[in-house]
Amino acid sequence: MSEPTQETVFVTTHRVKCDGATDIRGGAALGHPRVWLEIDEKGYVDCGYCDKRFVLKDGHGH
DSSP states (O other), X not given: OXXXXXXXXXXXXXXXXXXXXXXXXXXXXXXXXXXXXXXXXXXEEEOTTTOOEEEEOTTOOO
């Protein structure tokens, strides 16, 4: 059995929000509570609710 692929979103700011339903039309009830995440020197952060990974694009957000 293969593992599910982690969704990756490329962003240009260090501070991002995730509610798990951004891409679902009218899907706020299907997501999770909105959380604000901070990308550190690793260059990415994973949401603790839905495991979506936010990756800082090269050269942005510094």
